[in-house]
Amino acid sequence: MTKKEKHKIIAVVGPTASGKSRLAVELAKKHNGEIISADSRQIYKEFDIATAKPSEDEKAGIVHHLIDIIEPTQEFTVADFTDRAQQLIEDIVSRNKLPIIAGGTGLYLRTLLQDFDIPRVEPNKELRKELETIAESEGVEAVYDMLVELDPVLAQKIHKNNLVKIVRAIEVSKTLNMPMSQAQGRKEPMYDVEWIGLNAENREYLYNRINLRVDEMIEKGLEQEAKNLFEKYGELTLLLSTIGYQEFHEYFKGLISKEEVIEQIKQNTRHYAKRQLTWFRQNKDIKWMEIEG
């Protein structure tokens, strides 16, 4: 019985502004590698300044995949990411190069490289809208009660206030005609991954880097970028759920000042970095590198 050998790959992870792009490029140069970005926002075209996409200079001739490939109006989810990344890994390995995954987005990384085995059920816009309407008129509990009927096991694990997760669980359970808790599972990791994590032991230091980077984004014209996107696409959910754009939305409506926008972007980015770290800390295979000093 011969077991197929798993592909070796490197994963460089860390919170926003930790410098993982640079490290990934260094490693790619050293090991003849190509980079696959695991970032739910850099995937989009035109989302440049806000997502701190690497410039051509910063890419330093290294091939970067899954950056700048989706239109802002297109949907892109974990499943799309996983499928594309898996293909890319096969392709890169077949050319005798080393795949290096660099990111950011905890759910993407865990699904591609760790143990999440996601149910294959596409989003159902109408159902979501319907359930959200019920939540608005009758309260979230009404929707939660529906989930308790469909999948009491999962309902126990999802907090009754977490509408997004409740809705998805109902969506999956209804589509498959079986409880989502039975459709989802854990799997063996598909690859032989060397995990490298970037972090600052001193949280203040990380937060300072974030604050500085936001100031740089403003200097580079983040306001104009946000303006263009809102004018071109309107109030897309995607824009309203992306740090760096969502805050400008209120500013363009005259609700808050420029100073407040900048402060909010910094604040939201700090919160985001903290949430990212919660994802990564759960992964005991990560070898951590200190970024300060």
Place this chain on the structure above:
RNA sequence: GCCUCGUUAGCUCAGUUGGUAGAGCAAGGGAUUGAAAAUCCCUGUGUCCUUGGUUCGAUUCCGAGACGAGGCA
């Protein structure tokens, strides 16, 4: 100089008819299975400005002082 109001958690402020106090934000921790830069959960001891007095007991009442804001001269 006089009058009024204020001084409580890192910040903004509630509150205690006298029995040592609580919200929002911040901060920290966690969850996370096709929206994930999304969504959600948990965590609040702080000379209640200082100092005298009244009281069994004062952050709460009274006096004095300090600081801040406004008003009158």
